Each structure stands twice: as structure tokens, then as C-alpha cells.
Amino acid sequence: MKEIIIRETEAGQRLDKFLNRCLPEAGKSFLYKMLRKKNIVLNGKKAEGKELLKCGDSLKFFFSEETMRKFSAAPAGEYPVLDxxxxxxxxxxxxxxxxxxxxxxxxxxxxxxxxxxxxxxxxxxxxxxxxxxxxxxxxxxxxxxxxxxxxxxxxxxxxxxxxxxxxxxxQRTMKKYYLCLVQGTVQETRRIAGYLRKNPKTNKVTVSDLPAEHASYIETCYEPAAWYEEGTLLKVELITGRTHQIRSHLAYTGHPIAGDVKYGNRKYNQRFEKAYGLRRQFLHAWQVVFPEMEGIFKNLSSKTITAPLPDQLERLLEQLHRQESLHEKS
Known part of the structure; x- marks a missing residue:
């Protein structure tokens, strides 16, 4: 017999889903059969499988050690560690x-x-x-x-x-903001909408103003944060969150993101690669603003989390600013 006590990290899921993850090699029909025969019991009682597990619940398996090993997942391997x-x-x-x-x-x-x-x-x-x-x-x-x-x-x-x-x-209860450098001059704050359709074969999307079959409604808000001779730094709020939404939506308006090889302007990208060594799109998920919350997220209530720009993008902006200053002085 083996007993598992449900921990907080495992609570909240259905018993049958927990069993499928715990014994992935067993098969659903076998697990339901074991529940019916009370070879698997929840808190000492017969269970159906649809029960929601709570922290502290007891699961007992009346199997041999060999059977448990046979149906269990392989032990976790080595994982790289995030710095x-x-x-x-x-x-x-x-x-x-x-x-x-x-x-x-x-x-x-x-x-x-x-x-x-x-x-x-x-x-x-x-x-x-x-x-x-x-x-x-x-x-x-x-x-x-x-x-x-x-x-x-x-x-x-x-x-x-x-x-x-x-x-x-x-449900979009948190606000998500991005920073991106785009081609051209953008001087006004705008809230734009459209319809996005994805081509799964090419992993590329298209944007249009009118509804179309298999197209999803999208909404993006942006405001200029800084202007340069080479482009505009935008602060973008993602209202909806679709595949490649910011990249494709801004390109559709005539302001593609610098360094974006999929939706951007090739000559513009080449100029930034040659002048600044930019070999990636200048798009950064910059800030998340949480609403007022209670419960497990009470520590995050009304908190703003900001991710500083990577060094390369920060240096690029500094170079643009210096060049702009020199241009103004002359």
C-alpha cells in the first residue's frame, strides 16, 4: 500500500486528472476500475474520480510496489537553472x-x-x-x-x-504594457482595432479592418514615449492578446517594429543591424499592473512589476538620443 497526502501545490484539481498525472502509464479505464474496486480510495472512502482534491486529503493505493513503479512517470531529469x-x-x-x-x-x-x-x-x-x-x-x-x-x-x-x-x-483584469521602436514618426496616442487571422502553415498572421472567416478581433492602444530621426519609441497596451498582435498590428498601420524580420521593413532592419548591431525585434514586455486582489495574490494587489530594457536596447536608445542631440545642436 502507498499513501499520498495532497499538498497545497496539488490541491484544486479533480481526482481523476491527478491520477492520470501520477500514474500516466496506467490508462484511464484501469484507474476508474481501481476506483470502483476501492483499490484506490480517497480519505478512506470509495471515490468516483470527479472529486476536487483539498490540501491534506489522503489517497491510498492498494497496489504492489512493482505495480506502482510500472505505472508511474519516470523520475525528473536534469533541468537548467534560471539565473x-x-x-x-x-x-x-x-x-x-x-x-x-x-x-x-x-x-x-x-x-x-x-x-x-x-x-x-x-x-x-x-x-x-x-x-x-x-x-x-x-x-x-x-x-x-x-x-x-x-x-x-x-x-x-x-x-x-x-x-x-x-x-x-x-479576463484582462491586469494591464500589460510593452515598449517598442517603430519606423516613422508617431505623434498621437491611438486605440486601434482590427481582425487578425493566423496561417498555421506559415506561422504568420494577417490583419484587416473588416471581419473575416476564422479572424479574431484585436485591439491595441499605443502612445509615443520618445521621437528620434530613426523612428518612434512607443508604449503599447495590449488590450487583446493574439499571436503576433503588436508586431502585425503596428506593421499594418505603417509603423513596423525595428528588427522584425517577419512583419518589418527589410531596408529599415538592415540599417539598424549595420548601425546598431540590432539582430532582434525591438519589442519588450515592459510592465504589468495588477488590480486590487485578496487571497493568494494579496501580496501582488495593486502592484506594478517592471522589467528593465535589455542592455542592448537601452544602449541603442542612448545612441539615438545622442545623435538626435547632435542634430539639434547643429
Whole structure:
């Protein structure tokens, strides 16, 4: 017999889903059969599988050790560890980090190493999760950024926190701001809307003013933060959150992001690469503003989390500012 006591990081999920994660090689029909026969019991009683687990609940498996090993997931392997310098905020429930450009948020291929693996390694090192706990809850990201976009990524340290963060993102109860450098001069604050359609074969989207089949409504708000001869630094509020929304929406308005090879202007990008060494899109998830909250997120209530610009982007702006100053003096 083996007993598992449900911890806070595992609470809030259905019993059958927990069993599927705990014994992934067993199969659903086998697990339901074991529940019916009371070979798996919850708090000493027969269970159906739809019960929501609570912290402190007891699960008993009347299996042999050999059977448990046969159906269990393989032990957690080695994970890379996220450098502490990328951590923006951390408490017992939430981890907020500043993702560097060039890193995937989540795996695209099985062989990929993404931010999710770095977060897991960091939490294992800090003792916030255990190798055994990874069988039933795998830390991950709640919001995704493109590989070459840097900035704020949110992660829950346990299931309840991850679910709550994902719900806040879905319901848009937190405000998300980005910084980007775009081609041309933008002098007014605008709130723009349109319709975005994704081509899954090319992983590219198109934007239009009118509704279309399989197109999603999008809304983006931006205001100029600084003007340069080479372009405009925009502060962008993401109202809706669709794939490549900021990049494609701004390009559609005639102001593509510097360094964006997919939606940008090739000559503009080449000029920035030659003059400033820019080989990524100048797009940074800069700030998140949380609403008033209670419960597990009370420490984040009304808090603003800011991710400083990467050194390369900061230096680029400084160069643009110096050149602009010299231009003004002459």
C-alpha cells in the first residue's frame, strides 16, 4: 500500500486528472476500475474520480510496489537553472521573470530547452517544488512571448496560482504594457482595432479592418514615449492578446517594429543591424499592473512589476538620443 497526502501545490484539481498525472502509464479505464474496486480510495472512502482534491486529503493505493513503479512517470531529469538576475518578483505562490530574447517561452519541439525548463530548474533548486511533485504539477508559463521578444513572463508555483494567473490574463483584469521602436514618426496616442487571422502553415498572421472567416478581433492602444530621426519609441497596451498582435498590428498601420524580420521593413532592419548591431525585434514586455486582489495574490494587489530594457536596447536608445542631440545642436 502507498499513501499520498495532497499538498497545497496539488490541491484544486479533480481526482481523476491527478491520477492520470501520477500514474500516466496506467490508462484511464484501469484507474476508474481501481476506483470502483476501492483499490484506490480517497480519505478512506470509495471515490468516483470527479472529486476536487483539498490540501491534506489522503489517497491510498492498494497496489504492489512493482505495480506502482510500472505505472508511474519516470523520475525528473536534469533541468537548467534560471539565473537569479532574471527574477523580477517572487513569493510563495508566484514567480515573475524577465525573459531574455532568443529563449522560447515553451517547447516547440521535444528537444527544445525553453523558459519553462529553466523555471522548473530554478524552483527545484530553491525547494519550491520537488522531483516527486513534478509528476503531478509541472511549472510552466502563463503568458507566452515570441522567442525574440524579451520581458515579463508570469508563472504560478502551484496549480491554484497558475490557474488564477491564467484566468486573470483571459479576463484582462491586469494591464500589460510593452515598449517598442517603430519606423516613422508617431505623434498621437491611438486605440486601434482590427481582425487578425493566423496561417498555421506559415506561422504568420494577417490583419484587416473588416471581419473575416476564422479572424479574431484585436485591439491595441499605443502612445509615443520618445521621437528620434530613426523612428518612434512607443508604449503599447495590449488590450487583446493574439499571436503576433503588436508586431502585425503596428506593421499594418505603417509603423513596423525595428528588427522584425517577419512583419518589418527589410531596408529599415538592415540599417539598424549595420548601425546598431540590432539582430532582434525591438519589442519588450515592459510592465504589468495588477488590480486590487485578496487571497493568494494579496501580496501582488495593486502592484506594478517592471522589467528593465535589455542592455542592448537601452544602449541603442542612448545612441539615438545622442545623435538626435547632435542634430539639434547643429
Amino acid at each position: 537569479q538576475k532574471y527574477v523580477l518578483y517572487e513569493d510563495e505562490d508566484v514567480l515573475i521573470v524577465n525573459k531574455p530574447a532568443g529563449m522560447l517561452s515553451q517547447k516547440a519541439e521535444q528537444s527544445d530547452v525553453s523558459l519553462a525548463e529553466y523555471l522548473t530548474g530554478y524552483l527545484l533548486k530553491e525547494g519550491a517544488v520537488t522531483s516527486e511533485g513534478l509528476r503531478v504539477f509541472q511549472p510552466g508559463v502563463c503568458n507566452r512571448l515570441d522567442r525574440n521578444t524579451s520581458g515579463i513572463v508570469l508563472s504560478g508555483k502551484h496549480l491554484a496560482a497558475a490557474r488564477e494567473l491564467s484566468l486573470m490574463l483571459k
